[in-house]
Amino acid sequence: MATPEERLAELGLSVPELVPPVAAYVPARRSRSYVYTSGQLPMRDGAMVATGKVGADVNVEVATECARQAALNAIAAVRTQVPLSKVAGVVKVVVFVASAPDFTGQPGVANGASELLGSAFGEAGQHARSAVGVSVLPLDAPVEVELVVEVAGGSELRK
Amino acid sequence: MATPEERLAELGLSVPELVPPVAAYVPARRSRSYVYTSGQLPMRDGAMVATGKVGADVNVEVATECARQAALNAIAAVRTQVPLSKVAGVVKVVVFVASAPDFTGQPGVANGASELLGSAFGEAGQHARSAVGVSVLPLDAPVEVELVVEVAGGSELRK
């Protein structure tokens, strides 16, 4: 069985090291059998992959790549709490897409995140998802992705 | 005790058959004692009940009906995972309302979803809820509804 890291490596991807910001919140939090992530932005090597509204400043192809990067960062956030091999399943994904008022293709953009999660976790990566168009996101990001994942054998109290 | 299906039938409503799309995600996911749904749109018999922004293209009455239909579809999504008679409670509902910038009546629209859930599940349908106005939703839907429901006796590992 390939690990999530190995599956991603086959795609030429690696889970970034996530440097938790000095902030009033954390990138992810474990609670019993679950890890909840903070909303993750499409940062790569310290810079946003793109900025602006999808359907105006950012096209669908770039936005989809942003969703993919944000999902990769969300996986990195999960890994601050548990080894990825302990992820029993990705339960819920919300993809917020900063959208021009007439852009209605949020599901296509969100597929960038969903497909990356499928690549990383296989069948365990099959998740419920909401894709929503919003007016603007932090730092003018085009996409923000948050996850709820289930942890294997995680009914013990959290550490 | 009437089943949720029987309660809805008294209102002339039936839970639609949900044909899971070939997609990178699923309509709902079971995780231990919970089912999380994907964001559901007001589709009925394969077409959107209405499209556009509430407060501009869509009036409150039609938007409320959209919320009701989206909630019915969310119940259908839950039923892909567990029989509705196993739903111990509706825990959380988020209602995203595609809103004209000056439309602030999201709670009234969201009541279309909340009241349908009350009709279907009775006291077990009493839920926490967030109603949020967003700029645009997939396929130009006026409303999107997602649920977290608790499953009775569901502490065993998922299938």
Add this chain to the structure above:
Amino acid sequence: MATPEERLAELGLSVPELVPPVAAYVPARRSRSYVYTSGQLPMRDGAMVATGKVGADVNVEVATECARQAALNAIAAVRTQVPLSKVAGVVKVVVFVASAPDFTGQPGVANGASELLGSAFGEAGQHARSAVGVSVLPLDAPVEVELVVEVAGGSELRK
């Protein structure tokens, strides 16, 4: 060990009494080891602290105070379900910020909520968070805050 109420009192704050509205939903819902709150608005003594869009009608300082008040109300919503001393941790916080289209400072506004939760719950208040800019919120509120909290020893079935 100071209780959350005592910690807040040191800041001159008290958790308001929350009068549950006659509504199709409830301010918060307990489910097994968790309490989910409804989206809470910055109401104080029956009136909104401010109304309008952040970055246009409302400045960052006032918006941050709104986030703080909404978080205080969310704590009050939790207390309708469990004593605050039973809160094992704040797991997830979503902060919706009604934003002018060019306002990208949602994280700073959301810190008003995150810091209040840290003040109230200490280390247990460290949470995952999503901050999202939306077009408009109920009653023209600038901010809406929802919480998921974990309850200590809460694996028994809910009452």
